[in-house]
Amino acid sequence: MKPIKRNILLNPGPATTSDEVKWALVVPDICPREKEFCDLMDGIKQDLPRVVNGGDDYTAVLFASSGTGGVEAAITSAVPKNGKLLIVENGAYGTRMKQIAVCYQIPFTAYTLPYGDFPDVNQIKRMLEEDIGITHIAIVDHETTTGMRNPVAEVCKLAQSKQIEVIVDCMSSYAGLPVDLRVWQAEYIISSSNKCIQGMAGLSFVIFKKNLLGKIKNNARSFYFDLYAQHEGFHQTGQMQFTPPVQVVYALRKALDLFFEETMEGRIRRYRNNYEILYKGLENLGFEFLLPDQYQSGILLAIKEPCNPEYNFTTMHDYFYERGFTIYPGKGAKEATFRLSVLGDLYAEDIRLFLLQMKNYLDVSGIQKVAY
Numbered sequence: 001m002k003p004i005k006r007n008i009l010l011n012p013g014p015a016t017t018s019d020e021v022k023w024a025l026v027v028p029d030i031c032p033r034e035k036e037f038c039d040l041m042d043g044i045k046q047d048l049p050r051v052v053n054g055g056d057d058y059t060a061v062l063f064a065s066s067g068t069g070g071v072e073a074a075i076t077s078a079v080p081k082n083g084k085l086l087i088v089e090n091g092a093y094g095t096r097m098k099q100i101a102v103c104y105q106i107p108f109t110a111y112t113l114p115y116g117d118f119p120d121v122n123q124i125k126r127m128l129e130e131d132i133g134i135t136h137i138a139i140v141d142h143e144t145t146t147g148m149r150n151p152v153a154e155v156c157k158l159a160q161s162k163q164i165e166v167i168v169d170c171m172s173s174y175a176g177l178p179v180d181l182r183v184w185q186a187e188y189i190i191s192s193s194n195k196c197i198q199g200m201a202g203l204s205f206v207i208f209k210k211n212l213l214g215k216i217k218n219n220a221r222s223f224y225f226d227l228y229a230q231h232e233g234f235h236q237t238g239q240m241q242f243t244p245p246v247q248v249v250y251a252l253r254k255a256l257d258l259f260f261e262e263t264m265e266g267r268i269r270r271y272r273n274n275y276e277i278l279y280k281g282l283e284n285l286g287f288e289f290l291l292p293d294q295y296q297s298g299i300l301l302a303i304k305e306p307c308n309p310e311y312n313f314t315t316m317h318d319y320f321y322e323r324g325f326t327i328y329p330g331k332g333a334k335e336a337t338f339r340l341s342v343l344g345d346l347y348a349e350d351i352r353l354f355l356l357q358m359k360n361y362l363d364v365s366g367i368q369k370v371a372y
């Protein structure tokens with residue numbers, strides 16, 4: 001296996017991948033209608049729920065799309081014509097769920113907070129009590145905008161007490177943070193191939209309760225992103241309805257194998273360790289963070305932008321990019337931030353190298369001491 005130039009991506013996905021995953025893309029050409037490929041897809045479909053303790057109650061459906069496609073599939077397939085969605089919006093990905101609802105004219109109400117505020121489950125409870133038309137709650141687990149872990153377990157518990165279904169965007173938590181469907185019992189969760197599972201971009205997937213299949217049969221508002229049709233098509237033919245990104249599927253197979261080899265505990269531990277090194281290193285350099293510690297997901301930091309006149313995100317980005325590190329701008333959080341994430345095939349030495357470069361950057365840029 002030839003080594004490939006390794007860039008350290010500190011943006012929250014598409015993440016740094018291993019050489020094994022990169023090389024898994026290089027396969028003999030194959031028509032995705034062949035049994036060999038259908039068997040590969042079937043194995044992936046079985047394994048995706050296993051990552052989150054899905055058990056026999058859950059099934060998975062894949063789409064050739066970025067993660068947003070999966071969210072769109074879940075929302076547009078789950079909410080019936082006479083249903084109503086309550087969307088928890090405390091970051092850009094909550095807002096995106098709202099945009100999907102607007103686009104498809106799905107009735108919704110939003111619990112809107114500044115990006116970086118923690119949702120109050122009692123407020124959600126009040127909203128459900130005041131509007132008995134609400135049938136579904138949509139919430140982001142790890143709000144990648146800010147690094148906040150939302151109170152999904154509590155929301156699921158509340159929803160279950162009221163027979164309301166929950167759709168959870170687990171884009172940047174699946175396979176990187178503890179997500180246990182045995183505990184949540186969420187009806188739908190969504191993620192993609194290129195974040196904590198450490199595969200290549202190009203596939204989204206929805207993991208949902210099998211017993212919902214009858215319910216969603218005639219719900220779809222989208223042709224391509226029809227969860228029921230995609231599930232049934234696969235069940236009957238072993239194929240995706242429309243052309244899959246063949247090589248990306250092979251890379252996802254490899255990524256899943258590597259995940260099970262590392263184990264869930266191992267991956268969480270590695271990410272956590274990376275995070276703690278990053279957190280302490282940045283703190284020592286004088287940086288401050290957007291969120292209080294108790295709300296931090298532990299895999300992404302939204303860092304307050306310094307007030308030094310020498311500070312400029314683009315200049316800092318370019319400095320790091322030239323040295324093989326990719327850093328990420330903020331996304332509308334309640335205070336100006338830039339973001340660094342530790343998800344992907346990253347290790348303690350990568351984070352230490354980054355911190356050394358950050359120290360150098362502060363010196364050469366003239367910032368020296370971070371000011372707020």
Ligand SMILES: Cc1ncc(COP(=O)(O)O)c(C=O)c1O
Binds near residue numbers: 013066192
């Ligand atoms: C929480 C969350 N939801 C949705 C998305 C959208 O995914 P994509 O850009 O792959 O469509 C992202 C992307 O970063 C995300 O972090």
